[in-house]
Amino acid sequence: MDLLNDVVNARCSDPFKCLGVKPNAKGKGKTLTVWRPEARLIEVLKIDSDTLIGEMEETTLKGVFELPWPNTLETEHYRLRITYPDSSFTIVDPYQFxxxxxxxxxxxxxxxxxxxxxxxxxxxxxxxxxxxxxxxxxxxxxxxxxxxxxxxxxxxxxxxxxxxxxxxxxxxxxxxxxxxxxxxxxxxxxxxxxxxxxxxxxxxxxxxxxxxxxxVCKPNSYSWQDKQWTERPIEDTYETPMSIYEIHLGSWRKHMDGTSLSYTEHTQQLVDYVVEMGYTHVEMLPVMEHPFDGSWGYQPVGLFAPTSRYGTVDEFKALVDALHQAGVGVIMDWVPAHFPTDGHGLGNFDGSKQYEYPDPKKGWHTEWNSLIYDFGKEHVIDYLISNANFWLEEFHIDGLRVDAVASMLYLDYSRKDGEWVPNVDGGNQNYEAIAFLRRLNETVYLNHPRCFTIAEESTAFPGVSKPTYMNGLGFGFKWNMGWMNDSLEYISKDPIYRQYHQGELTFSMVYAYDEQFILPISHDEVVHGKGSMIAKMPGDAWQKFANLRAFTSYMYFHPGKKLNFMGNELAQGMEWSHERSLDWHLLDVDFHKGQQQLTKTLNHLYKDEPALHLDHSPSGFEWISLDDSANSILAFIRKAKGSCEHIIVVVNFTPTPQENYCIGTPMAGRYECIFNSDDEAYTGSNYPVAASYNTQNTPSHGRDQSLTLQVPPLAAVAFKWVE
CATH class of the missing domain: 2.60.40.10 (Immunoglobulins)
Incomplete structure (x- = not known):
């Protein structure tokens, strides 16, 4: 009776002990007990027909009904026909299973x-x-x-x-x-x-x-058509081109009424655009369900659910499928660093801190006003790792970009003295989070050898993209935030001052191979008052666009995989807002159309030229000139693996053209101009650059052979050696 009282008062922990067919209290025979509050009549029927077994009687506990179970029946399974004052229906009682x-x-x-x-x-x-x-x-x-x-x-x-x-x-x-x-x-x-x-x-x-x-979702209801992609030969991702188009699905394009495209509409429009532009991957800002649009998905409540804002689960799978069939990989932003406090979510889930650290000095993010997962709990670790595996397994996602890794690694992240709890050794590293990240990466690479992980990590934590057996965190790649900060700081300066800051551009090569880097110009660089990319550029209108073309080109020729946020290819004037579409109408203006065409050309050039693929090894890069600060010019070589194929790149960061600029070359022969960001096709000045140049037996830059080039203003030019 105590258990039934708990059932009636909605506090029972084991209803199977008192509901369903059970031996009666006197030890003779069995009794069926059913709990149905507000029911007026309950009739018991056979499980496979409408044959009446009997009519139940309500006990002294209102809503609890009983019926002596006939011992002549061969089964203890049944159905219930329940009558309420205003309705009646038949159910199969769950407490018989x-x-x-x-x-x-x-x-x-x-x-x-x-x-x-x-x-x-x-x-x-x-x-x-x-x-x-x-x-x-x-x-x-x-x-x-x-x-x-x-x-x-x-x-x-x-x-x-x-x-x-x-x-x-x-x-x-x-x-x-x-x-x-x-x-x-x-x-x-x-x-x-x-x-x-x-x-x-x-x-x-x-x-x-x-x-x-x-x-409730039907499992495995989608019929995938991307077998050619998912069963492709396993490649060395470090030696293959990776140009990533970072996208927020809600604002890439919008309808005239301001509503976002659906997953299906993205399938119809985004796939063709990405292929035409030459990107190898799409990276989506978090598509996991999130209650607040303004979080862009970075405050998720529903890690296993693609947001229903844009359609159904199968429609999202169809988008991934279509990208794969077009030869485009899919990366998703993934947020295991924090979660919001929304009442329907994980916070204080069962009345206790089951998912978050109990101590707010460890469990509360002061920067984002959100909760932090307790990486010391096995169930939390299993929850997060199973979620990562879920997206790779069930949705065929190719890569996970893990958000805010630095905030996970350090106990004092964004905290003042006295606001954090040291680890057992008195330090500031979160050993539990470190162990979680290593286990995560081991699980991903063991179970999905074609997939990879990317860390957004902004500190000098050692070995982020080194294997765990080398005491690293095990990520496949790391965002190169140092390159991003230094290069944007440099390009925002007036060219007259750049001669004093040459080191901001060259310093990145000092540590270029410490990690497996991706060069990111992400959404974080074009929001919160930072301005758009074109707005960061100095000078008049022509110089702004020329600067942006030179910077974009420098990024593509610099070692490291590439990531550009949507809209960068349009040279948007306004910084990004999730509330409006990209400014596609700007493509009616030559300057903006030129930037898009330049990006398209660079993407295809990057994919087509093996000399640009070797990002993770010093053998793929060599300086020619890094110290011509007076002219703010960089000259370097990109080299293909296992051959003498190479490309020479010269970038002029001033508006002064160089008519006879001499650089040393690694080999004698003819060099063809394969790219010029000053070309009129991109709305450049079309400063005369020859289609090809022959080397001279004049030493320069410590080399026996040299070229004398025309170098356009605020531009990058690339020359390919022809055997």
Whole structure:
């Protein structure tokens, strides 16, 4: 009776002990017990027909009904016809299927999503009869009780109490709950308080405001067509070109009414654009579900759900599929560093700090006003790693760019003295987060050898992109924030002052091979008052665009993979805002069209020229001249692996052209001009540069051979050696 009292008061932790068919208290026979508050009449039917077994009687506990179970029946399975004052319907009672409820699917830490969440399942009655439904599972070890609420029970937390076997996971198989059903979890904390309804941490589809309801999804419903991509030969990603187009799906293009394109519309428009422009990869700002548009996805509540703002799960898969079929890889921004405090999310999930560090000195991000995952909890680690694996496995994602890694590595990140807790050795490194990142990367590379991880890490933490067996963090790549900061600082100066800052451009080659670098000009550089890329450039209108062309070219010829945020190729005047579309109308203006054409040319040149692919080895780069600060000119060589093929690059960062500029060359022969950012096709000045130059037997820059070139103003030119 105590258990039934707990059921009635929505605080029962094991409803299977008192509901369903159970031996009666006197030890003779069995009794069926059903809990249905507000029911007027409950009739028990055979599981496979409308044959009446009996009519239940309500006990002294209102809403609790009983029926002596006939010992002549061969099965203890049944259906219930429930009559309310204004309605009547028939259901299959979930409390007759304990084996299905507690039978965890096979999984390991990287596939925790196969154990928890809402998983369509089937309960066997006989070999011929199976009852379809959904098996719910949620981790809430500190909860007093947990119930599933949804459309199928009127969002009444009394009707479907879940059960736990002591491992912290609450489970319940509910028959006839099918894909498309909306649901949440109602959790009663240990102190008896009923918490706000929680979204399923493993939900694969979550509705938008105001419901934020989780939705049961049909597993593996999408038929992939990208086999040629997913089964392609495994390549060395360090020796292949990677030009990344970073995109925010909500604002790349918008309709006339200001609404965003859907996943399907992106499939129809984005794929062709990316291919035409020559990008090798698309990197999406977080598409995981997030309640606030202004977070751009970086405050996710629903790590397993592509945002429903733009369409369904299968429509997002179709976008990835189409990109793959077009030969374009897909990278996703992934946020394991922090999560928001929204009431339907993970914060204080079961009335205790199950996902975040309990101590706010470790568990609260002062910079983002968000919570920090407790990397010391095994379930949290499994949750995050299984999520990373989920996107690679179920959505065919090729790479994960991990956001805000520095904030994870350091306990004193963005904190003052006294606001952080030192580690066991008295230092500021978060050993738990470091262990998590290493385990994450080991899991990714072990299970998905064609995939890779990227760290956004802004400090000098050693070995970010070194393997874990070399005591590194194990990332495949690291954003080169030093190059980005120094080069943008340099290019924003008036050319007359650049001669005093030559080292800001050349310093990057001192550490260029310390990590596997990506050169990022990301969304972070064109928001929050930083201005657009064209706005950073000095000079009049022509000089601004020339500076931007020279800078863009310098980036593409510099060792390191490339990343450009959407709109950079248009030379937008206004900085980016998620509330409006890119300024596509600017392509009607020659300057902006020229910048787009320049970017397109550089992308295709970068892909086509092996001399530009060797980014991770000193053998792929050689200075010719790095100290001509008086003219603010850099000259260097990019070299192909295993051959004498090479390209000479000269970049002039002043508006003064050089008519007879002499540089040494590594070999004798003819050099063809394969790129000139000052070309009139890009709205350059079209300063005369010969189509090719022959070397002379005149020593220069410590070399026996040399070239005498015409170097345009504020421009980059590239010359390919012809054997």
């Amino acid at each position: 304990p084996s299905t409820t507690f039978n965890d699917p096979e999984y390991h830490s990287a596939t925790l999503y196969k154990k928890e969440g809402a998983i369509p399942a089937s309960a066997e009655v006989t070999q011929e009869l199976h009852i379809d439904g959904t098996r719910f599972g949620v981790y809430a070890p500190a909860a007093r009780s947990v119930a599933v609420v949804g459309d199928f029970n009127g969002w009444d937390g009394r009707i479907h109490p879940m059960s736990s076997n002591g491992d912290g996971v609450w489970r319940l198989f509910i028959p006839d709950v099918k894909p498309g059903a909306r649901y949440k979890f109602e959790i009663r904390a240990a102190n008896g308080d009923i918490l706000p309804h929680r979204t399923d941490p493993f939900a694969q589809y979550i509705e938008q405001f105001p419901s934020f309801a989780s939705v």
